[in-house]
Amino acid sequence: xxxxxxxxxxxxxxxxxxxxxxxxxxxxxxxxxxxxxxxxxxxxxxxxxxxxxxxxxxxxxxxxxxxxxxxxxxxxxxxxxxxxxxxxxxxxxxxxxxxxxxxxxxx
Amino acid sequence: xxxxxxxxxxxxxxxxxxxxxxxxxxxxxxxxxxxxxxxxxxxxxxxxxxxxxxxxxxxxxxxxxxxxxxxxxxxxxxxxxxxxxxxxxxxxxxxxxxxxxxxxxxxxxxxxxxxxxxxxxxxxxxxxxxxxxxxxxxxxxxxxxxxxxxxxxxxxxxxxxxxxxxxxxxxxxxxxxxxxxxxxxxxxxxxxxxxxxxxxxxxxx
Amino acid sequence: xxxxxxxxxxxxxxxxxxxxxxxxxxxxxxxxxxxxxxxxxxxxxxxxxxxxxxxxxxxxxxxxxxxxxxxxxxxxxxxxxxxxxxxxxxxxxxxxxxxxxxxxxxxxxxxxxxxxxxxxxxxxxxxxxxxxxxxxxxxxxxxxxxxxxxxxxxxxxxxxxxxxxxxxxxxxxxxxxxxxxxxxxxxxxxxxxxxxxxxxxxxxxxxxxxxxxxxxxxxxxxxxxxxxxxxxxxxxxxxxxxxxxxxxxxxxxxxxxxxxxxxxxxxxxxxxxxxxxxxxxxxxxxxxxxxxxxxxxxxxxxxxxxxxxxxxxxxxxxxxxxxxxxxxxxxxxxxxxxxxxxxxxxxxxxxxxxxxxxxxxxxxxxxxxxxxxxxxxxxxxxxxxxxxxxxxxxxxxxxxxxxxxxxxxxxxxxxxxxxxxxxxxxxxxxxxxxxxxxxxxxxxxxxxxxxxxxxxxxxxxxxxxxxxxxxxxxxxxxxxxxxxxxxxxxxxxxxxxxxxxxxxxxxxxxxxxxxxxxxxxxxxxxxxxxxxxxxxxxxxxxxxxxxxxxxxxxxxxxxxxxxxxxxxxxxxxxxxxxxxxxxxxxxxxxxxxxxxxxxxxxxxxxxxxxxxxxxxxxxxxxxx
Numbered sequence: 046x047x048x049x050x051x052x053x054x055x056x057x058x059x060x061x062x063x064x065x066x067x068x069x070x071x072x073x074x075x076x077x078x079x080x081x082x083x084x085x086x087x088x089x090x091x092x093x094x095x096x097x098x099x100x101x102x103x104x105x106x107x108x109x110x111x112x113x114x115x116x117x118x119x120x121x122x123x124x125x126x127x128x129x130x131x132x133x134x135x136x137x138x139x140x141x142x143x144x145x146x147x148x149x150x151x152x
Numbered sequence: 153x154x155x156x157x158x159x160x161x162x163x164x165x166x167x168x169x170x171x172x173x174x175x176x177x178x179x180x181x182x183x184x185x186x187x188x189x190x191x192x193x194x195x196x197x198x199x200x201x202x203x204x205x206x207x208x209x210x211x212x213x214x215x216x217x218x219x220x221x222x223x224x225x226x227x228x229x230x231x232x233x234x235x236x237x238x239x240x241x242x243x244x245x246x247x248x249x250x251x252x253x254x255x256x257x258x259x260x261x262x263x264x265x266x267x268x269x270x271x272x273x274x275x276x277x278x279x280x281x282x283x284x285x286x287x288x289x290x291x292x293x294x295x296x297x298x299x300x301x302x303x304x305x306x307x308x309x310x311x312x313x314x315x316x317x318x319x320x321x322x323x324x325x326x327x328x329x330x331x332x333x334x335x336x337x338x339x340x341x342x343x344x345x346x347x348x349x350x351x352x353x354x355x356x357x
Numbered sequence: 358x359x360x361x362x363x364x365x366x367x368x369x370x371x372x373x374x375x376x377x378x379x380x381x382x383x384x385x386x387x388x389x390x391x392x393x394x395x396x397x398x399x400x401x402x403x404x405x406x407x408x409x410x411x412x413x414x415x416x417x418x419x420x421x422x423x424x425x426x427x428x429x430x431x432x433x434x435x436x437x438x439x440x441x442x443x444x445x446x447x448x449x450x451x452x453x454x455x456x457x458x459x460x461x462x463x464x465x466x467x468x469x470x471x472x473x474x475x476x477x478x479x480x481x482x483x484x485x486x487x488x489x490x491x492x493x494x495x496x497x498x499x500x501x502x503x504x505x506x507x508x509x510x511x512x513x514x515x516x517x518x519x520x521x522x523x524x525x526x527x528x529x530x531x532x533x534x535x536x537x538x539x540x541x542x543x544x545x546x547x548x549x550x551x552x553x554x555x556x557x558x559x560x561x562x563x564x565x566x567x568x569x570x571x572x573x574x575x576x577x578x579x580x581x582x583x584x585x586x587x588x589x590x591x592x593x594x595x596x597x598x599x600x601x602x603x604x605x606x607x608x609x610x611x612x613x614x615x616x617x618x619x620x621x622x623x624x625x626x627x628x629x630x631x632x633x634x635x636x637x638x639x640x641x642x643x644x645x646x647x648x649x650x651x652x653x654x655x656x657x658x659x660x661x662x663x664x665x666x667x668x669x670x671x672x673x674x675x676x677x678x679x680x681x682x683x684x685x686x687x688x689x690x691x692x693x694x695x696x697x698x699x700x701x702x703x704x705x706x707x708x709x710x711x712x713x714x715x716x717x718x719x720x721x722x723x724x725x726x727x728x729x730x731x732x733x734x735x736x737x738x739x740x741x742x743x744x745x746x747x748x749x750x751x752x753x754x755x756x757x758x759x760x761x762x763x764x765x766x767x768x769x770x771x772x773x774x775x776x777x778x779x780x781x782x783x784x785x786x787x788x789x790x791x792x793x794x795x796x797x798x799x800x801x802x803x804x805x806x807x808x809x810x811x812x813x814x815x816x817x818x819x820x821x822x823x824x825x826x827x828x829x830x831x832x833x834x835x836x837x838x839x840x841x842x843x844x845x846x847x848x849x850x851x852x853x854x855x856x857x858x859x860x861x862x863x864x865x866x867x868x869x870x871x872x873x874x875x876x877x878x879x880x881x882x883x884x885x886x887x888x889x890x891x892x893x894x895x896x897x898x899x900x901x902x903x904x905x906x907x908x909x910x911x912x913x914x915x916x917x918x919x920x921x922x923x924x925x926x927x928x929x930x931x932x933x934x935x936x937x938x939x940x941x942x943x944x945x946x947x948x949x950x951x952x953x954x955x956x957x958x959x960x961x962x963x964x965x966x967x968x969x970x971x972x973x974x975x976x977x978x979x980x981x
Contacts, residue, residue, distance in 0.1 A: 131186030139193025146197035191568035205593025286593035
């Protein structure tokens with residue numbers, strides 16, 4: 046294991062040596078709070094078309110999750126190919142399940 | 153082997169990826185999270201199917217309270233940010249900062265869990281028991297699975313804190329911190345969908 | 358190379374060695390043994406079923422016991438026999454095929470085995486406890502709910518499978534990471550042997566399918582233990598939800614079973630045709646496509662549930678699509694053999710026997726995918742014949758091929774070819790006798806899962822033939838066991854490459870492989886790495902490193918206790934319905950054991966040990 050270790054260890058060292066700042070993380074946080082706030086406000090406002098609210102809520106949630114995964118979970122960084130494959134495959138399976146659940150309860 | 157040659161202070165910038173074991177842990181944990189996605193997805197599908205079946209019990213609209221959910225969301229979201237700070241401290245090899253931010257994360261998570269226990273208890277008194285209806289069963293299962301994940305995360309971070317205290321930051325402890333961070337963000341991400349699908353959509357009708 | 362943490366090599370012997378091992382080769386053997394044991398139990402159940410159906414209105418077993426037999430036969434064969442045996446192959450072979458010294462997580466690997474094992478034992482203890490699962494292996498609600506199944510049968514099923522499912526899931530993650538991160542230098546994805554590819558995709562399917570089962574089982578458990586209402590229509594629950602969740606897991610599960618068999622067949626056919634696998638990249642593509650489509654077709658098990666014409670049509674078309682990548686594979690095997698100098702060893706006989714058998718199972722599969730026609734076939738023996746053609750005719754023949762092919766690599770002894778021929782012919786003829794006639798029983802209208810049939814329905818002769826075939830399969834299995842017993846008494850004389858035509862890396866090292874697999878990590882220069890070197894006149898692989906101390910993980914008893922903890926917890930929670938608090942406390946104690954061991958594992962800083970240079974050189978001197 047020793048050789049394999051040393052051989053591959055520099056692969057990741059090449060990538061970055063500069064420590065990342067916390068600014069972008071705080072921006073991501075503010076953005077998340079904002080999205081959450083909009084979602085809450087939409088529902089509390091009431092008097093809006095229900096289907097529209099449903100769609101907006103899901104869109105807002107997806108944007109927020111995307112932001113958090115990209116920045117906080119570093120999925121936008123290099124070396125995350127399999128991370129993306131893993132999460133995306135999971136999402137595809139979930140998507141089919143949920144669509145099916147909705148399909149057959151609402152139709 | 154390189155794990156043993158690094159002495160404290162000579163750690164690489166990303167100590168969590170310095171050894172093959174560390175990298176394996178991270179890759180494997182990403183895959184595990186992919187599986188967890190399906191786990192929660194199935195729970196969501198079950199909830200969406202059954203959420204209209206309230207029988208004689210309270211409806212989601214009567215049950216849920218904006219203030220409580222907003223507070224819980226704020227707590228968990230902030231704890232996700234503090235776990236990012238913990239990781240940044242780790243990359244600067246600042247063990248004190250790392251442990252400090254992990255403790256903040258722990259406290260925020262504990263507060264979230266306390267709130268959820270209070271919430272469940274409150275609901276039970278309103279007649280929304282586990283066995284009341286298909287809606288209540290699927291609600292408690294989905295939100296409870298998430299809560300159990302939070303509880304497990306709290307125990308986990310305590311164990312990591314103890315190890316950091318005893319052994320300091322090295323190429324064995326660093327991947328553990330990193331993987332915990334991923335886990336914690338994932339819990340947060342699941343919560344985003346829970347407050348959207350369960351609480352807000354429940355409020356809409 | 359100074360290593361601060363190196364301490365004296367601690368090696369355990371005897372039973373403790375097996376309980377504490379984290380060596381993937383030993384874990385592979387344990388999977389094979391445990392899987393083989395459950396295969397025999399499942400086989401015995403099958404024989405009893407066939408004896409009951411041999412004559413009309415016979416009473417060999419009672420109606421209740423018959424229900425238990427069909428339930429346990431299906432569950433045991435799929436979860437406790439087929440999958441573990443495949444995991445045995447993966448463990449024994451994958452690290453060797455990719456030129457790795459170990460799997461990514463040796464400890465987790467052992468944990469996966471022990472959780473599977475204790476889950477399987479828990480499930481089978483139901484026979485001793487006297488309340489056996491009896492609602493069919495699909496456990497459809499509401500039959501499996503407390504209203505219709507008051508005894509603990511379903512609980513054994515739910516908790517046993519939940520525990521063994523955890524083992525399977527972590528095993529799957531282990532192999533994914535092993536294949537992603539541990540390949541030898543030069544072993545790119547498109548140079549990986551077909552069995553490695555199949556394992557990779559199978560593990561991915563496990564990863565994304567098993568969580569659905571986890572949720573389904575948890576929901577059923579909540580319904581039964583805590584009076585939940587997931588599947589209870591009187592409280593708003595939905596019984597079709599169970600079918601969906603079960604088959605969202607269940608259909609990928611079918612591919613989890615068959616893909617590794619495809620991998621094994623690819624290796625065996627290519628080796629004994631002395632030819633490169635025809636259309637390697639299309640094989641890889643077909644495997645991925647089958648894996649993907651496997652998640653999109655689950656509702657074809659539910660055509661008669663009443664999902665409506667749109668859903669039925671969509672799932673019907675999606676199901677037919679799967680025939681395309683599968684067809685690609687069949688033709689590739691045929692073209693691999695075309696023009697090759699084929700050697701009919703026992704392994705290759707099983708592989709060649711597999712191809713037409715599997716095609717037959719595939720063709721009936723396409724027939725079943727036609728939704729309107731399925732209304733006729735549904736729940737008849739036609740379906741039973743179909744899935745036994747793909748699972749026994751596909752998977753089990755694949756397993757037999759793999760067993761004969763890799764036996765020398767795993768145990769250092771070549772199985773007797775002569776006895777092997779007898780095994781093949783008895784098993785193969787027995788198989789077709791048993792299941793071919795069942796197609797016609799189904800078309801004549803014999804429903805599945807029935808305990809008795811009346812005389813004069815035209816079922817008598819075909820059922821009799823089917824039972825004779827089942828007995829013949831039993832004889833084939835016994836011959837194989839005799840073969841093992843005889844071979845085990847012989848000395849370990851197998852060469853590195855006992856078939857002479859080995860193509861992949863596992864044939865470059867001694868049989869059985871040393872603890873550290875490769876004394877020097879090999880350099881991979883192309884697909885079929887070992888064949889490539891042989892063709893260039895080299896007698897060994899080019900190493901990428903000098904001989905030096907090799908780091909090994911320490912053995913540990915913790916995985917055993919973690920599995921045991923779950924076993925105890927399962928019992929405690931299961932009987933809480935009857936014994937109340939005492940039982941709950943036992944359940945919690947079990948969980949404390951498991952999580953306590955988990956904490957201990959994290960807390961103990963164990964850096965393993967090193968095998969020193971002298972020992973490696975000595976091994977090489979003796980065996981080279």
